[in-house]
Amino acid sequence: MYTTDMSGKKKAEAVTEDPALIAAFEARVANDEFIEPKDWMPEAYRKTLVRQMSQHAHSEIVGMLPEGNWISRAPNLRRKAILLAKVQDEGGHGLYLYAAAETLGTSRDEMTEALLSGKAKYSTIFNYPTLTWADIGAIGWLVDGAAIMNQVPLQRTSYGPYARAMVRICKEESFHQRQGYEIMMHLAAGTPEQKRMAQDALNRWWWPSLMMFGPPDDKSPNTAQSMRWRIKRDTNDELRQKFVDITVPQAEAIGLTVPDDKLAWNEERGAYDFGEVDWEEFAAVVRGEGPVAKERLQARQKAWDEGAWVREAARVHAEKRAAAKLAAE
Amino acid sequence: MDAIATYALRLGDDSLILGQRLSEWCGHAPALEVDLSLANVALDQVGQATHFLNLAGELEGEGRDGDALAFRRDVMDFTNCLLVEQPNGDFAQTIARQLLFSHYQELLFTALTASSNTSIAAIAAKAVKETSYHATLASDWVVRLGDGTDESKARMVAGLDWMWRFADELFAMDDVDAAALKDGVGVDKAALRPAWDARIDATLAEATLVRPAPRRATTGGRIGHHSEHLGHLLSDMQFLQRAYPGATW
Amino acid sequence: MSDPSKEWPLWEVFVRGKGGLSHRHVGSVHAVDAKMALEHARDTYTRRMEGVSLWVLPSAQIVASDPGDAGALFEPAEDKVYRHPTFYKIPDGITHI
Numbered sequence: 001m002y003t004t005d006m007s008g009k010k011k012a013e014a015v016t017e018d019p020a021l022i023a024a025f026e027a028r029v030a031n032d033e034f035i036e037p038k039d040w041m042p043e044a045y046r047k048t049l050v051r052q053m054s055q056h057a058h059s060e061i062v063g064m065l066p067e068g069n070w071i072s073r074a075p076n077l078r079r080k081a082i083l084l085a086k087v088q089d090e091g092g093h094g095l096y097l098y099a100a101a102e103t104l105g106t107s108r109d110e111m112t113e114a115l116l117s118g119k120a121k122y123s124t125i126f127n128y129p130t131l132t133w134a135d136i137g138a139i140g141w142l143v144d145g146a147a148i149m150n151q152v153p154l155q156r157t158s159y160g161p162y163a164r165a166m167v168r169i170c171k172e173e174s175f176h177q178r179q180g181y182e183i184m185m186h187l188a189a190g191t192p193e194q195k196r197m198a199q200d201a202l203n204r205w206w207w208p209s210l211m212m213f214g215p216p217d218d219k220s221p222n223t224a225q226s227m228r229w230r231i232k233r234d235t236n237d238e239l240r241q242k243f244v245d246i247t248v249p250q251a252e253a254i255g256l257t258v259p260d261d262k263l264a265w266n267e268e269r270g271a272y273d274f275g276e277v278d279w280e281e282f283a284a285v286v287r288g289e290g291p292v293a294k295e296r297l298q299a300r301q302k303a304w305d306e307g308a309w310v311r312e313a314a315r316v317h318a319e320k321r322a323a324a325k326l327a328a329e
Numbered sequence: 330m331d332a333i334a335t336y337a338l339r340l341g342d343d344s345l346i347l348g349q350r351l352s353e354w355c356g357h358a359p360a361l362e363v364d365l366s367l368a369n370v371a372l373d374q375v376g377q378a379t380h381f382l383n384l385a386g387e388l389e390g391e392g393r394d395g396d397a398l399a400f401r402r403d404v405m406d407f408t409n410c411l412l413v414e415q416p417n418g419d420f421a422q423t424i425a426r427q428l429l430f431s432h433y434q435e436l437l438f439t440a441l442t443a444s445s446n447t448s449i450a451a452i453a454a455k456a457v458k459e460t461s462y463h464a465t466l467a468s469d470w471v472v473r474l475g476d477g478t479d480e481s482k483a484r485m486v487a488g489l490d491w492m493w494r495f496a497d498e499l500f501a502m503d504d505v506d507a508a509a510l511k512d513g514v515g516v517d518k519a520a521l522r523p524a525w526d527a528r529i530d531a532t533l534a535e536a537t538l539v540r541p542a543p544r545r546a547t548t549g550g551r552i553g554h555h556s557e558h559l560g561h562l563l564s565d566m567q568f569l570q571r572a573y574p575g576a577t578w
Numbered sequence: 579m580s581d582p583s584k585e586w587p588l589w590e591v592f593v594r595g596k597g598g599l600s601h602r603h604v605g606s607v608h609a610v611d612a613k614m615a616l617e618h619a620r621d622t623y624t625r626r627m628e629g630v631s632l633w634v635l636p637s638a639q640i641v642a643s644d645p646g647d648a649g650a651l652f653e654p655a656e657d658k659v660y661r662h663p664t665f666y667k668i669p670d671g672i673t674h675i
Contacts, residue, residue, distance in 0.1 A: 038642065056622060064356035064364075073353045075569040075578035076396045077345075077379045080352070081372060087355050088368035088545025088625070094363050095622055099606040101589060108361075108608060109585050132578070133569055165605065183578075191576050299357065307359025310420045310486070318610035320476065360586070362607055362618040369621050466617060473610075 001057040001150045001212055017042055029229055031292045034160040037103040043228060046104055047220075049159050051120075052231060053101035054111045055201055058121040060094035062115075062296050066130040067139060068180050075133060090140075091174070100161035116301050119134060119286055123147075125212050127290025134187055134194075134201035140180015141250070142209040144200075146243055150213075153233035181250065188254040202251065203259040203309055211282045213240040244272050332508035334388035335408065336515050337449060337553060339505070340380030340397065345399055346559070348374030349415055349566055357535035359420055370427070376537025377529065380452045398441070398569040404560050405553040406429060412464045412495035414550070414559045421474050421481065427467040432528045433499045435460040435484030436521045442497060445513030468532040489541050497546035500525070505551070589615040590634040590640060591623055601633050614620075 021040055028035065035041055054273070064087050071087065074080035098108050114120035125143050130136065151173065154166040187198035214220060214236040226232035244263075251258050262275035284290070330337065334417035351371035358364035382395035399495070412430055417423045438460050474481040500522045502510070509515025533540055549555065586608040593600035604623045608616035615634040624630045 001584065061356075061361065069355040070442060071355055072349060072565050073568055075400075077375065077382070077399055081375045081379070084352050084355065084372050084375065085366060091356070091361055091364045091368065092622055092625070095365070095607070098361070101587075102606070107585060108583060109582075149628050168604070169556055186578065191573065194576055202573045266524070277347055303359070306419070307363075309480045310359035310363075310474070310477065311586065313481030314473045314610045314614065315584065316481075317473040317477040318614075321611070360608065362609070362622060365618065365625075366621040369625065460618075469613060469617065473614075 001147070001214060002052050002059055002121070026228070029158045032156070032230075033158075034163060035158050036160045046109055046227075048229070048231070049162065050101055050104050050106050053097050053104075053159075053162055053165075054106065054114070055102060055121050055123075057094045057097035057111065058115045058120055058182040059126065060090045060097060062122045062126045062300065063143075064090050064094075065296055065299055066126055066128070066292075069130050070133060070136050073133070074136075079183075080134060082175075086140070086176055086179065089172050091202045093165075093172070096165040096168055097162075100159075100165045103161045112304065116304060117299065118297070121286065122214060124282065124285040124290060125208050126296060127285050128205070128208050129292045129295075132197050132201060133205070134184070134197040135205065137180050137183030137187060137198065138201040140176055140178075141184050142180075142205050142247065144173065144177040144180060145247060146209050146212045146239075148177060149239055149243055154231070158230040177257075183257070185254045188256055198254075200266075202256050206259050207277060208241070208278050211285070212239055213237075213243065213307055215279070215282070223275065244274050246284060248272055330385070330389045332505045333512065333514050333527065334338055334385050334444065335505045336509040337381050337388055337446075338385040339454075340449070341378050341385055341395070341398070341410040342407055343413050343430075343434075344374045345378035346407075346409040346474055346562065347413040347426075348372075348378055349404050349562060350413065350426075351413075351423075353417055354423070360500060363420075363436060367423075370463050370466070373456070373463065377452065377456050381449075383447050384452070396570075400567045404555050404563060407553060407555065407559060407563070408527065408551050409497050409548060409555075410495065411550040412492060412499065413493065414562060415562055416558055418491065420489055421484035421488035422489075423569070424467055424470045424474065425485065427463065427501070428471050428489075428532065429492055429496055430569060431460060431464040431467050432525055434522070435464045436515065436524055440516040442516070449514060458473065464528070468528075468535075471538070472536040475538040485536070489538070493541040494544055494547040498548040501548060501551070503551060511555045512538060538548075586610050588637040589619070589634045590637050591619040592635075593619075593623055594631040601631065606637060607634075628653075 022042055025039075025041060025045070035045075047329045067087050067090075069177075071080065071083050074083050086200075098111060102108060102110060103285060111120065114323070115122065125146075130139070148170070150164055151170055155163055155170055157163045157166065184198050184202075187194040189195075217223060217235045220236055223232060223235055246262065248258055260275045262273065264273045266273045286292070348371050351367050351374060354367045355371070356362065358367055378399070379395050382398045386393040386395060386398055403577045412426060415422075415426055417426075427556040435457065442450050442457065444450040444453065457500065471485060474485040476482070498519045502519055506515055506518060510517055528541060547556075570576075587610070588606050589609050590606050591604050593604050594601045604613050606619040607615060607622055612634060616632055619632050619634050622633065
């Protein structure tokens with residue numbers, strides 16, 4: 001979900017590592033042990049974890065923007081407070097994940113730079129716009145729903161700081177999906193305009209949510225390695241199928257229609273057959289050409305640029321005070 | 330609406346409008362940690378607003394609840410002080426607003442814990458702790474910015490300069506305040522001024538800043554005469570309820 | 579290019595959620611000094627909790643044992659099983675021990 005690499009390139013490993021160390025490492029991971037920051041680890045593992053954790057963190061931060069777009073217009077005080085708390089949680093989750101990534105030798109500023117330069121990716125889903133209040137419901141229900149499916153297994157991922165961050169995150173996620181579904185439920189049972197709003201949101205967010213699970217398994221070369229390292233438990237297609245199977249009844253329960261004319265319950269498989277994701281669209285969004293990709297990065301760049309004098313002031317202030325304290329002693 | 334209901338309404342409007350302003354920073358703050366801090370303050374304010382506005386609606390007794398009051402009044406019926414509706418501007422301007430307001434709010438709520446209206450007293454008692462934190466946070470940031478770089482100092486001076494004309498209104502006592510005070514529901518806000526001055530001066534001193542020059546007070550918020558900013562804030566905030574009258578969310 | 583000297587240093591955060599419990603490491607925050615570190619720790623890690631105790635400490639000041647030394651530092655304890663209560667055989671019927 002956070003590390004889609006469409007380049008298909010395999011970068012040559014410049015370093016040859018001691019096979020005994022590698023074997024010992026793999027054995028520990030296979031034994032369900034946790035790898036901690038100062039433990040020996042293959043460079044490929046370290047790189048993969050840094051990329052995954054930082055891109056997961058970037059996703060949380062960029063993810064604040066589509067929902068943040070509606071805080072000021074939330075239609076009542078309760079919804080406003082709930083949305084504000086949810087978006088704040090997402091900021092917090094980003095923070096936990098940046099902190100976990102920093103244990104592997106990268107810095108917050110380095111990671112931020114990678115995001116702003118376009119080098120680092122974030123989940124494709126946040127490149128879509130929130131056009132109505134119903135989008136807030138759809139995001140909580142579908143996007144958080146998909147994210148939760150991905151996050152629960154990560155609580156036992158091999159890298160200790162990542163696993164612990166995920167435990168923390170999962171505890172706080174419980175209300176996110178529920179509040180989204182509750183919004184959709186209420187809209188779908190509301191006025192004709194509200195129902196139309198809800199259906200329209202589902203129409204726009206359904207396929208991008210399916211894309212959150214990444215490319216099809218036969219286009220995911222790193223799956224085996226990720227599963228071995230406990231970064232992944234199920235394959236992309238397995239999770240996507242599970243998501244469809246869980247979510248379709250939820251849509252039907254509130255009288256909304258999933259926008260897929262190929263959707264059909266397959267009795268034999270005990271699962272839903274569903275249509276093909278538009279992989280061209282997916283590839284374009286991964287490339288950075290999503291509908292509001294520019295807006296997202298512009299917003300983050302602006303916050304970074306306009307905040308520079310604040311960050312600098314705090315730093316200089318602390319230095320001044322520390323120097324004064326030293327001089328006084 | 331009688332004086333006591335209006336009293337609660339004013340408390341609610343202050344918190345509502347400030348909460349609205351602060352939540353504009355969500356996703357855009359200078360650092361991630363600061364984003365969380367501002368969102369915390371915003372959430373606290375929205376929480377206070379919900380309690381006070383619901384109470385005001387109850388006291389009014391005409392079937393309006395907090396949402397009806399928040400989302401279906403126009404500017405002339407809003408009773409918040411002018412300070413809280415001021416635009417965020419840059420971070421220094423936001424912090425200047427927070428400094429002046431939070432120290433006022435902490436002193437006010439501390440006094441209101443003795444209100445004869447048990448609901449107001451209860452809301453105030455619950456809010457005092459968080460408000461105390463807001464005041465400390467604001468002061469700490471004023472110090473960092475005031476005694477930081479040349480740029481931050483200049484911006485902090487500008488921020489305080491923007492907000493200073495709205496300070497006096499916080500402590501003004503009108504008929505509504507007099508009636509509330511008489512009933513034991515409200516407090517003597519003018520009497521809070523010296524303590525507020527002392528706190529502000531202490532913060533400014535530590536921030537190596539000079540107290541802004543005295544100037545004519547700009548007032549009117551309590552009687553619905555607002556700045557140009559409030560109308561825009563409300564048209565954004567109230568849009569959905571106005572566009573879909575009768576719908577519930 | 580990001581300048582490491584301009585970054586806010588990293589601090590580790592420990593929270594005691596309830597009286598009687600120990601402080602637990604919960605993660606880190608960036609801050610310029612202790613005062614800010616406490617504010618950020620409070621706003622990041624204790625948003626839903628009341629009456630907690632927070633410790634913050636610059637990450638650079640934490641001294642850790644080297645995982646490679648785990649053998650020397652910790653293994654001897656494996657021999658000394660008499661420190662573990664299960665070593666002693668207590669007859670059945672004796673409770674609370």
